[in-house]
Amino acid sequence: MRLATLATLSCAFVTAAFATFDVSRYPTASELVLAQLPADVHPIRSVRVKSPTEGLLTLHLPAAGTRLPEGTIWGEFDPERLQLESEAVALARTLLTEKETPKLRLDLARTAAELAERRAELERQAGMLTRIAEDPTLAELYASESLMTAPGESKPPAKSALGTQEITALATRLRTQLALIDDVLLYAGTPRENELEQRALELKLKAQEIEVAQRLGEFRLALPFDGEVSLIPPPPANGKPLRVPLGADLALIQDFSAIQARVPIRRTEWRVIDPSQLQLRYAGRGRKPLTSSFQRSLVQETSGREELVYVFQFPEIHRAAARPLTGGQVMMQLVLNLNEPARIIPKIDLILAAPAAFRDAGWEAGVAAVIPGARLLALGETHLAISP
Known part of the structure; x- marks a missing residue:
C-alpha cells in the first residue's frame, strides 16, 4: 500500500513537471553547437626545411610576407662552386x-x-x-x-x-x-x-x-610550391651568409592561398552525421565569427592509435582574418546545420525538470516523456535540438 502511494505521488510529481515545462521560452535556431573542440589551424600547405649540409648559406629572401612562385631559389650553399x-x-x-x-x-x-x-x-x-x-x-x-x-752461334x-x-x-x-x-x-x-x-x-x-x-637540388634551396618563406634562425646582418649546422631547422615554407582547421572526431554520434552539414566556427571576443566548411576526412596516427580527423577550410573572405590563428591550437565550435528549425534547450533544464525520466530512459525517450510529441533532432555536449 505504501509503495503504491509513493508511486502515485512520484507519477503525479513528474506529470506536474511535464505540464509546467515550457519549450516556447527557448530560442528557435537552424543550427546546434555540438561541442567546443581544440582545432589545429594551418595554411593549406606547409613544409619545414632542414639544412642538408653544414656551411655558409647565402640567402635571397624578399620582404616578409612576399608570395613567391614555385621554383624560386631562396638560399644557396657555396653558390660560386654551384x-x-x-x-x-x-x-x-x-x-x-x-x-x-x-x-x-x-x-x-x-x-x-x-x-x-x-x-x-x-x-x-x-x-x-x-x-x-x-x-x-x-x-x-x-x-x-x-x-x-740462332743467337750466340758463330755460323749459321x-x-x-x-x-x-x-x-x-x-x-x-x-x-x-x-x-x-x-x-x-x-x-x-x-x-x-x-x-x-x-x-x-x-x-x-x-x-x-x-x-x-x-x-x-641539395645545396640550392628552392620553393616546392607557391608560397612564403619564413626564416627560423635570426637573419644575418647586412646580407652576410648564414652559418648553419647539418640538420638545423632553416625555414618554414607556407602556402596561405587557403587556410584550414583540423579537429578530431571522437564521438560516435558525430561520425554518423553527414559531414557536409558540419561547420567549424571561431567565435573570438570582439570580432566577427569565422566559419569554415567541411572539406575532407582523414585518418592520422595520434599517440600510437589511429584517429578520425575532419578538415575544414575557411572561405576566401575570412582568409585574412583567419591567418593570425595559424601555427597552433584554438578552441572552435563544431556546428551542425539542422534539417529543420528546432528549439535549442540546455540539457540541464530538461534533467532538472524530470531527473528520473532521463536517468532511466536516455535522452530520446526522456525528451518524448517531458515534451509529449517532441522529437530529438540532434545531441550536443550541452544542448539538445528539439522539434516540438
Missing part, C-alpha cells in the same frame, strides 16, 4: 654536340678504313702463300730466304726449308685472321656502331648532368 659546376656541365654538352660527335664519326670511319686495308694486306699474303705451297719451285725459293741464325745453322705443310698452315692462320676482320667489318663503320658509340657518350654526359643536378 655556378662553376653548372657552367662546366653546360660546356660539356656543347662540346659533345659541336666537337665530340663529329670526331667520333671521323674516328670510326678511320678505324673501319684501317681494318679494310689490313684485310687487303692479309688477303694478299694468304694468296701468295697458297700459290707458294702449290709450286715446289716457289716453295724452295721461299725456304731459302727463311734461313735463321744447317739449311732448313719450310715444308709445304708449314706454308699451308701459315696460309690457314692468315685466312682465320681474315675471317675475324670480316666479322669486325660487319659492325665497324656502320650506322649501328655510330648509334651505340654516340649513345655511350650521351649516357656518360647524362650521368654528369644528373650528379650536378642532385648537388644543385
Whole structure:
C-alpha cells in the first residue's frame, strides 16, 4: 500500500513537471553547437626545411610576407662552386654536340678504313702463300730466304726449308685472321656502331648532368610550391651568409592561398552525421565569427592509435582574418546545420525538470516523456535540438 502511494505521488510529481515545462521560452535556431573542440589551424600547405649540409648559406629572401612562385631559389650553399659546376656541365654538352660527335664519326670511319686495308694486306699474303705451297719451285725459293741464325752461334745453322705443310698452315692462320676482320667489318663503320658509340657518350654526359643536378637540388634551396618563406634562425646582418649546422631547422615554407582547421572526431554520434552539414566556427571576443566548411576526412596516427580527423577550410573572405590563428591550437565550435528549425534547450533544464525520466530512459525517450510529441533532432555536449 505504501509503495503504491509513493508511486502515485512520484507519477503525479513528474506529470506536474511535464505540464509546467515550457519549450516556447527557448530560442528557435537552424543550427546546434555540438561541442567546443581544440582545432589545429594551418595554411593549406606547409613544409619545414632542414639544412642538408653544414656551411655558409647565402640567402635571397624578399620582404616578409612576399608570395613567391614555385621554383624560386631562396638560399644557396657555396653558390660560386654551384655556378662553376653548372657552367662546366653546360660546356660539356656543347662540346659533345659541336666537337665530340663529329670526331667520333671521323674516328670510326678511320678505324673501319684501317681494318679494310689490313684485310687487303692479309688477303694478299694468304694468296701468295697458297700459290707458294702449290709450286715446289716457289716453295724452295721461299725456304731459302727463311734461313735463321740462332743467337750466340758463330755460323749459321744447317739449311732448313719450310715444308709445304708449314706454308699451308701459315696460309690457314692468315685466312682465320681474315675471317675475324670480316666479322669486325660487319659492325665497324656502320650506322649501328655510330648509334651505340654516340649513345655511350650521351649516357656518360647524362650521368654528369644528373650528379650536378642532385648537388644543385641539395645545396640550392628552392620553393616546392607557391608560397612564403619564413626564416627560423635570426637573419644575418647586412646580407652576410648564414652559418648553419647539418640538420638545423632553416625555414618554414607556407602556402596561405587557403587556410584550414583540423579537429578530431571522437564521438560516435558525430561520425554518423553527414559531414557536409558540419561547420567549424571561431567565435573570438570582439570580432566577427569565422566559419569554415567541411572539406575532407582523414585518418592520422595520434599517440600510437589511429584517429578520425575532419578538415575544414575557411572561405576566401575570412582568409585574412583567419591567418593570425595559424601555427597552433584554438578552441572552435563544431556546428551542425539542422534539417529543420528546432528549439535549442540546455540539457540541464530538461534533467532538472524530470531527473528520473532521463536517468532511466536516455535522452530520446526522456525528451518524448517531458515534451509529449517532441522529437530529438540532434545531441550536443550541452544542448539538445528539439522539434516540438
